[in-house]
Amino acid sequence: MLADTINRAARRVPAWPIYILGLIPFGWWVYLGATGGLGAEPVEALEHELGEFALKLLIVVLAITPLMRLARVNLVKYRRALGIMTYVYVMLHFAVWLVLDVQILSEVWADIVKRPYVTVGFVAMLLMTPLALTSNNWSIRKLGPRWRKLHKLTYPVAVLGALHFVMLRKGFQLEPLIYMAIILGLVGLRYLPKPGRRVARA
Numbered sequence: 001m002l003a004d005t006i007n008r009a010a011r012r013v014p015a016w017p018i019y020i021l022g023l024i025p026f027g028w029w030v031y032l033g034a035t036g037g038l039g040a041e042p043v044e045a046l047e048h049e050l051g052e053f054a055l056k057l058l059i060v061v062l063a064i065t066p067l068m069r070l071a072r073v074n075l076v077k078y079r080r081a082l083g084i085m086t087y088v089y090v091m092l093h094f095a096v097w098l099v100l101d102v103q104i105l106s107e108v109w110a111d112i113v114k115r116p117y118v119t120v121g122f123v124a125m126l127l128m129t130p131l132a133l134t135s136n137n138w139s140i141r142k143l144g145p146r147w148r149k150l151h152k153l154t155y156p157v158a159v160l161g162a163l164h165f166v167m168l169r170k171g172f173q174l175e176p177l178i179y180m181a182i183i184l185g186l187v188g189l190r191y192l193p194k195p196g197r198r199v200a201r202a
Contacts, residue, residue, distance in 0.1 A: 003072045010075055018081035025053055026092060043100045047093060051121075054089035055165060055179055057082055058158050062186040070189075080135050083154075087132035090125055090161075117167035124160035127153050155190070158183045 029049050032038045038045035061082050067073040102108050112122050131151055133139070140147050162180040169176045 007072075007074050010077065015078050015081040018078060018085060022057075022081075022085035022088070026050070026089070043096065047096050047101060050089050050093035050096060051165070054086050054093060055161055055183075057086040057089060058154075058161060059179070059182055059186065061086060061154065062158055062183065066186060066189045069192075084132060084135055087128055090128060094121075094125055117164055120160050120167060121164035124157050124164060127160070128157045131157070155187045158187060 029038065029046055033042040033046050036042075038049075061079055064075050064079050064082075067075060098108060102111060111118050113119065131153055134143065134147060134150060143150065159180075162176070162183045165176040166180055
């Protein structure tokens with residue numbers, strides 16, 4: 001079976017290369033920006049690429065549990081590395097906006113308060129920070145059952161991230177709506193009964 005083949009391969013491939021390979025897109029976009037390959041608005045293009053890649057990584061993270069439950073594909077060992085890389089790209093997205101776009105520090109808070117899409121994105125980043133800080137074995141041991149509850153924040157973070165993208169693209173645009181639909185679908189799958197579990201009758 002395909003699932004067995006993937007699971008055997010996953011057991012042999014460690015998670016640590018994700019931290020190295022995950023930075024390749026960032027390096028490529030920086031190179032493009034420095035050589036004029038990001039168009040007339042390189043800062044805006046870099047912001048967009050970083051933010052969209054973070055959303056893509058977040059979708060992969062959200063898909064790991066449904067894959068395991070529905071297709072018996074076990075990629076759980078990669079979830080921590082993928083989650084951390086998602087946060088790295090969120091922070092890079094924020095740093096480009098802060099340093100290269102806004103530039104004037106006194107205007108940062110004004111933008112966060114006055115622009116709803118910035119507010120939504122900033123809240124998503126704040127909620128994601130404790131998830132990144134506790135993505136280690138020490139935190140799992142110290143927090144115990146509370147760790148799993150804390151990391152359920154991944155779901156509202158994902159929805160807020162998609163909403164940030166939708167609000168950023170003013171008017172009806174298909175691409176951010178597709179991201180929102182995928183994320184809502186993956187979050188919704190969490191509430192499906194697990195295979196083999198009987199659904200209680202009302």
